[in-house]
Amino acid sequence: MISSRSSLKEIRSVGLVGGGVMGSQIAHLLALNGIHVVIKDVSNIILNQTILHIDKQLDEQILFNKRRVKREIDRIEGSHGFRLTDLQKATLRKKLRTASVKINKKETLSHITPTLDYDDFQDCDIVIEAVIEDLDLKKRIFKELDNACLSGVILASNTSTISISKLASCTRRPEMVIGMHFFNPPLALPLIEIIPGVHTASNTVESVLDFSRGLRNYRRMMEPMIVKDLPGFVVNRLLLSMLREAFELYHYGAASFEDIDKALKMGSGMPMGPFELADLIGLDVLYDINRSMKLSARGKTMRGADRVLKHMSSMGLHGRKTGKGFYVYNQK
């Protein structure tokens, strides 16, 4: 796959379909990088929630940056048992200030335009789809995007499991369709799985790689990685097998979900247990992801895991976003 730099498409404006957990964070990340984002969802109520969510996350990050110096001073003094001098504190303050991403909340928010209409994607160089993990819905959206967007616009999907080639086949531009799989939360996790479909052109891949490499989240530069168009790609394939096994253990009463989380954190150094991770992802989203993986594996998945996910999802226990999943969360 060789393409000259001059054939690369410069991406300055992005359309996003879906302003939920992932869409809102991707919009936040892009706006932080000065990229203009047009975000489409199905109602003004949802779009208002999306903008409010980004607004709140920006406030939290500003506060986090402000408290960072004090936290770091406390950490150094606490672990080494001595007090830093004023000069050392000033040096540390300067170092941390340079290392933190500068946030201009008003400017960041000004890069985001909410919409209910595909017409507002006219000036976008790429559109990233981030609606729920449902093959029929995603196919419909790719058809609509193909009709609504100019022929030079790249169409990407943030799908966790669905074949990019299948989505590309719903359009008249399969060479410009690609997977761009961000991880939750993209504001902290740098990986983006870049998934070419069978017909994706090399300059589409290169343009998206080039664009992704230029982005940074609150911690570091993003790290795009090309992966094959297989169900679940790389990370979700690995993570899901662990999550399903955890649901099986829970279903058959091997231990409480709290203890399974504790076991993995204490016994294998994982930063988060499988049930905490499931609540973060969203149990409704996981239910769809599991179903989609099951379809591509011709039904061969674990029954206990299927039952737990189905039960939690049908009860509206979707995890952090509904305030209750396996754990209960304080909704401020």
Ligand SMILES: NC(=O)c1ccc[n+]([C@@H]2O[C@H](COP(=O)([O-])OP(=O)(O)OC[C@H]3O[C@@H](n4cnc5c(N)ncnc54)[C@H](O)[C@@H]3O)[C@@H](O)[C@H]2O)c1
């Ligand atoms: N949640 C995660 O941890 C995670 C991580 C990586 C990738 N993903 C993938 O990202 C995608 C979105 O997941 P999510 O967690 O953000 O889901 P979500 O349920 O939080 O958000 C989906 C959004 O899509 C909107 N939507 C539905 N139909 C629409 C339409 N026709 N037009 C415009 N908007 C529409 C919904 O109103 C909702 O706001 C899925 O494909 C999922 O597999 C999720």
